[in-house]
Amino acid sequence: MFNYYLKLGWLSIRANPLLSTLMVLAIAIGIGASMTIITVNYAMSGNPIPHKSDQLFYVQLDSWDPNDTDEDSEPPDQVTYTDAMNLIEADRAYRQVASNRSGLVLEPENPDERPFTVDTRNTFADFFPMFDTPFLYGGGWDSSADDGLEHVTVLSRELNERVFGGEDSVGRSVRLNGMDFRVVGVLDEWLPMPKFYDVTNGAFDPSEELYIPFNVAIEYELPRNGNTNCWKRPEGEGFEAFLASECVWIQFWAELRDETEKREYMDFLNAYTEQQKALGRFGRPRDNRLSDVMEWMEAEQVVEDDARVMMGLSLLFLVVCLLNTIGLLLAKFMRKSGDISVRRALGASKRDVFTQHMIESGLIGLGGGLVGLGLTWLGLRGIHALFGEYVEHLVHLDGMMVLAAIALAVVSALAAGLYPTWQACRIMPASQLKTQ
Amino acid sequence: MQIGPIWRALMRNKTGAILIALQVAVTMAIMVNAISIIQSRAESMARPSGVDEPNIFHIVSVGYTEDFDERSVIEQDLAAIRAMPGVIDAIQTNSVPLSGGGWSMGLQTEPGADQDGVGVAVYFVDEHGLDTYGLKLVAGENFTPGDVEWRERQATDWPSTTLLTQAMAEQLFPDNWRDALGATVYINDDEPLVVKGIIERMQAAWNGWDGVERVMLVPQHTLFGSTRYVIRTEPGQRDSLMPEVEKLLADSNRDRIVRGMQTMTETRERSYRGDSSMIKLLTFTIVLLLVITSLGIVGLASFSVSRRTKQIGTRRALGASKSSIARYFMTENVLISGVGVALGAVLTVGLNMLLVDAFGLDRLEIWLVPAAMLVLLLVGQLAVFGPARRAAGVPPAVATRTI
Known part of the structure; x- marks a missing residue:
């Protein structure tokens, strides 16, 4: 029976090509517009590390200005050097990473090539296993390299292509800011979106091109270029004074495998800040926080307001398109009154009439979904052209979104078809026959 | 009907x-x-940025070698750029309006940690700042060469004078912004700065900030390792001067990288993209x-x-x-x-x-x-x-x- 209804639906669509095209187009445009925006929102609100996002915790310590008594004043979104080092030394989490963003100058071996700047992350050995970074060659460095201030580095795949032509460069050396660093690993393509481990400096930025031990960057006073916030001037001049200051500029992550570990770590943090209070720091009421990846994305409002506003508007847009489709379907089914009464x-x-017409609506929805998918693809290209590199990694249609588009189209069409179909079912067998 | x-x-x-x-x-x-x-x-x-957008471009220079003498390089660069025909004026600074990255501080009219500060964007300039940006002084006077100091990367001290925008003066002195002229304001809770002049308008680096017109100019050259030159040209000369300036900087010293050259027009476009x-x-x-x-x-x-x-x-x-x-x-x-x-x-x-x-x-x-x-x-x-x-x-x- 289903196949027969499919055939009837197809014939009915063919019988009135103009009206059918209009309906398919109305659904397609609605799907295209809403799916374009949904895709961007989906990418913005995606889980960048789904298999362990509930075990990775962002650490916030409220070391901020005691005189800043605004109601909605939150604990700072990064930590001070003092706290980062104390937490690393305490070593109380399963894994822990303090890191910050910087930029170094790389001098190619060939003296004819100009040096260039590379996006750099200063971090700890745990960074790589903690965030499960994929390696093409080699691996991360050992924690002994952190303590021993070894000049080691991990390159991104792109940088390895650029500097070493893509070959296995483990063991070779790169010259950074006048110092030689030994390559211990090359990452494979790694592009978490959002870039959850450092949303402070751009939630949709690409990952860094190069990683070096944090302690080495400190030892040689290498430049930093990430966000730095201070509520109090450093006491004294120079780098040492800056390190000892209340300025926050480091992101701190802890890996805690279960509730117990999390609770114990929170207790540890609270004990730590109490102990710091005795030293005259942490002048505000205690407000230490551990947020897992998705909680942190939520707290930092990674999904842009603009994207959410557009999402609402695009869904309303879909509603208009569906109202349109209801009207057109109604017209179409009413025109077939004669057939139906026969x-x-x-x-x-x-029931038969109902099934038949719902199948026809579904068929139109399917058509709308397929065309709409094409429009979504176009729409995403348009968004990319408009917003530029900022959205570069947010405009990709994955299998999930393709399925979602088709499903949304069919469900919308079925919903739109309900009322017209119900009307069609009410047509009396006799009444229409009489006028014939 | x-x-x-x-x-x-x-x-x-x-x-x-x-x-x-x-x-x-x-x-x-x-x-x-x-x-x-x-x-x-x-x-x-x-909203106007307050600067002569069509004729300004900027470029970043980063010294990366151990023995890079930033101070003398900046002095030479500025002298060379200012001497180029078609260049009206040039400065060395930390950031430009609408660029998205910059420095902000708080100013207050009374000293003390318990006083509320007013957020302000900071640009480090010398006595050529007004001329380079095409800013209009509505009260007081410009910096003199004697006011200008050198600032190290981790320095925390501030010079003794500053120029404020009118919007900043209004925020600090709500009754009459002209009171700001000659007044002493405090930075870092208790370091005094005398307001030497008030400029009509200039925007901060962040267009989404509600205090976008609150700006202070500080008479210092910065020795931050990475520095930015802002260059204003005669009308119509900008595009032909850009490659010349880039070449001049790149060739005069091989121990640095020259990058990020951008016109103010582009900076605005990116800011509002x-x-x-x-x-x-x-x-x-x-x-x-x-x-x-x-x-x-x-x-x-x-x-x-x-x-x-x-x-x-x-x-x-x-x-x-x-x-x-x-x-x-x-x-x-x-x-x-x-x-x-x-x-x-x-x-x-x-x-x-x-x-x-x-x-x-x-x-x-x-x-x-x-x-x-x-x-x-x-x-x-x-x-x-x-x-x-x-x-x-x-x-x-x-x-x-x-x-």
Whole structure:
């Protein structure tokens, strides 16, 4: 029966190509517009590390200005050097990473090539296992390299292509800010979106091109270029004074495998800040926080307001397109009143008529979904052209979104078809036959 | 025209009409709110940066070797750039307006950690700052070469003088911004700075900051490792001077990288890229929406014309003129769209309240509502014009045929 109804639906669509095209287009445009925006929102609100996002915790310590008594004043979104080092030394989490963003100058071996700047992350050995970074060659460095101030580095795949032509460069050396660093690993393509481990400096930025031990960057006073916030001037001049200051500029992550570990770590943090209070720091009421990846994305409002506003508007847009489709379907089914009463008179039940017309609506929805998918692709290209590199990694249609588009189209079309179909079912067998 | 019979006829077969009215209503809600967003974005984009945008470009220089003597390089660079024909003036600084990255501090009129500070963007310039940016001094005077000091990367001390924008002066001295001139303000809780002059307007690096016009100029050259030169040229000379300056900097010293050369025009475009894209996206949405709604109106009107072909023929046979048939459908559409826009006005305001609440958007200007009602009524009339004309063309003879 299903196949027969499919055939009937197809014939009915063919019988009135103009009206059918209009309906398919109305759904397609609605799907195209809403799916374009949904895709961007989906990418913005995606889980960048789904298999362990609930075990990675962002650490916030409220070391901020005691005189800043605003109601909605939150604990700072980064930590001070003093706290980062104390937490690393305490070593109380399963894994822990303090890191910050910087930029170094790389001098190619060939003296004819100009040096260039590379986006750099200063971090700890745990960074790589903690965030499960994929390696093409080699691996991360050992924690002994952190303590021993070894000049080691991990390159991104792109940088390895650029500097070493893509070959296995483990063991070779790169010259950074006048110092030689030994390559211990090359990452494979790694592009978490959002870039959850450092949303402070751009939630949709690409990952860094190069990683070096944090302690080495400190030892040689290498430049930093990430966000730095201070509520109090450093006491004294120079780098040492800056390190000892209340300025926050480091992101701190802890890996805690279960509730117990999390609770114990929170207790540890609270004990730590109490102990710091005795030293005259942490002048505000205690407000230490551990947020897992998705909680942190939420707290930092990674999904842009603009994207959410557009999402609402685009769904309303879909509503307009569906209202349109309802009207057109109604017109179409009413025009077939004659056919329907003949079928009813020949013994088709209301149920049969219902199934038949819902299948026809679904078919139109499917068509709308397929065309809409094409429009979504175009829409995403348009968004990319408009917003530029900022959205570069947010405008990709994955299998999930393709399925979602088709499903949304079919469900919308079925919903739109409900009322017209119900109307069609009410057509009496006799009444229409009489006027014939 | 007899509205009564048309209305009663509509009521007998209202589903189609209700669908169109709903469509018009939702269309209006989206359209007006989109226009309201466009308005506020356009407004924020229209704010002047205060600097001579068309003739300014900037470029970054990063020294990376151990023995890079930043101070003498900056002195040489500035002397060389300022001497180039076509260059009006140039400075070395930390950041430029609308670039997105910069330095901010707090200023207060009384010393002490318990006093509230007013946030302010900081630009380090020398006595050429005003001339390079084309800033206008509305009170006091410019820095002199004697005011200008050198600042190390981790330095925390501040010089003794500053220039403020008028917006900053107004924030610090709400009663009369002119009081700021010659006054002592405090940075880092208790370090005094004397306000030497007040400039009319200059924007900070962040266009989304509510204090975007609160700026202070500090008379210091920075030794931060990475430095930025801002260059102002004679009108029309910018584009030809850019590669020359880049080459000059790159060739004069091999121990540095020269990068990030950008005109102020580009800086502005990048700064507002999100806003201008939103404007385009929303405009496109509005147009598409109007097209779809019009198509819906055309579709439904055509359907109702073809369904009533026989009645139309009968009316024509009974003496109704072509124009009165056309007018019937036009009036019918006015009634449907009228209900739609009335409902739309309610939806529009409701949606706006929601947006204001959830996203802190601007409240819509209320005149937009009647304006949009009028526009949608007009669009409805245009859309129904085709089907109405076709209805008018139905010959009276149709009445005599059975289907």
